[in-house]
Amino acid sequence: DIQLTQSPSFLSASVGDRVTITCRASQGISSYLAWYQQKPGKAPKLLIYAASTLQSGVPSRFSGSGSGTEFTLTISSLQPEDFATYYCQQLNSYPFTFGPGTKVDIK
Amino acid sequence: EVQLVESGGGLVQPGGSLRLSCAASGFTFSSYEMNWVRQAPGKGLEWVSYISSSGSTIYYADSVKGRFTISRDNAKNSLYLQMNSLRAEDTAVYYCARVGVAGIVYWGQGTLVTVSS
Numbered sequence: 425d426i427q428l429t430q431s432p433s434f435l436s437a438s439v440g441d442r443v444t445i446t447c448r449a450s451q452g453i454s455s456y457l458a459w460y461q462q463k464p465g466k467a468p469k470l471l472i473y474a475a476s477t478l479q480s481g482v483p484s485r486f487s488g489s490g491s492g493t494e495f496t497l498t499i500s501s502l503q504p505e506d507f508a509t510y511y512c513q514q515l516n517s518y519p520f521t522f523g524p525g526t527k528v529d530i531k
Numbered sequence: 532e533v534q535l536v537e538s539g540g541g542l543v544q545p546g547g548s549l550r551l552s553c554a555a556s557g558f559t560f561s562s563y564e565m566n567w568v569r570q571a572p573g574k575g576l577e578w579v580s581y582i583s584s585s586g587s588t589i590y591y592a593d594s595v596k597g598r599f600t601i602s603r604d605n606a607k608n609s610l611y612l613q614m615n616s617l618r619a620e621d622t623a624v625y626y627c628a629r630v631g632v633a634g635i636v637y638w639g640q641g642t643l644v645t646v647s648s
Contacts (some may be wrong), residue, residue, distance in 0.1 A: 425593075458634030460576075467626055467638035468576065475631065491573055515634055518590040520566070522576040 425467045426450055426514050428523035436531040443499040445526045447512035452492045456516040459488055462525075463508045471510075472497065502528070533557040533637045535627045541641030547617050547646070553610040553627030553639055561585075561605035566630045567612050569623035570641075577623070580612065581630070595621075617646045 428461040437443050447457065455475040460468035470479045472488035475495055485500045499506055507530055510525040535625055539551040551567070567579040581590040581599040600613040610627055624641040 460635075462576075467641060468635070470634050470636050477633070479633070479636070513576075513578075513634060515632070518581055519592050520578045520581070520630070522568075522578060525575040 425519055426516060426521055428452060428512055428514055428521055430510075430523040430526050432526060434527045434529065436529050437502050438531045439502055439504055441502045443502050443506075443528060445497045445510055445528075447490075447495045447523050449493045449495075449496070449514055449516075453514045453516035455491045456514055457488075457490070457495050458513045458515060459486075460511045460513065461508045462508075462511065468511065481508060496514065499528075533629070535629065535637055535639035537625065537639040537642035539627065540644045542645045542647065543617055544648050545646055547620060548613070548615045549617065549644060549646070550640060551612040551614065551625055551627075553612075555608045555610065555627075555629075558629070560603075564630050565603065565610045566628045566635065567601060567610075568626045568628050568635070568638075569621075570626070571620070571623040574623075578623070582610070585616050614644070617644075619646050622646045643646040 429448045431446045457475045459472040462468040471482050476488045487498050509525045509527045511525050534556045536554045543549050549608045566581050569577050569579050586603050598616045602611045622645050626641045628635040628640040629637040
């Protein structure tokens with residue numbers, strides 16, 4: 425099975441900050457990676473798919489990059505509504521594992 | 532509008548069984564692969580099971596293999612998860628999810644399963 429790690433697990437940031445989250449896969453997954461945002465009590469929301477494609481309706485301050493085993497999610501200018509937990513998921517092969525999550529909190 | 536509505540969650544004793552259902556609407560259910568994903572209280576997301584559009588291909592996470600059974604009824608636009616031999620560690624919100632090449636765009640609201648004596 426493919427394992428995913430995320431770093432950091434937690435980050436404290438201010439509105440307007442540039443934020444980068446890293447997701448690493450235990451083996452190459454090409455660009456079969458998605459990023460989700462989850463707020464408390466809600467289902468996750470797809471932000472990025474195919475590593476770098478912005479899902480329809482998602483603000484352009486979100487971007488993704490990477491391929492193979494290392495991927496990043498960047499929020500160019502953090503907004504109040506972006507404080508949430510972010511997960512990566514590999515879609516290269518089943519089981520479609522998720523990363524452990526990165527919680528973005530207000531500094 | 533795509534809608535996925537889970538039901539069937541609740542409190543069950545360790546070793547017990549529960550059957551979750553997911554009613555799908557707003558799309559051609561028989562054309563889409565489906566997943567169950569769960570989230571234990573205060574924890575991260577865990578992929579649980581996959582079923583192909585026809586039901587002919589099925590996968591499970593190691594943590595539930597042999598205890599959970601995924602199925603679907605395309606005539607009823609419904610997805611199911613039969614959960615047997617439940618353990619405390621199965622306590623979670625269970626999400627029904629429509630999966631595509633882009634990942635999971637559509638999620639249900641989730642149904643809470645609590646395994647406790």
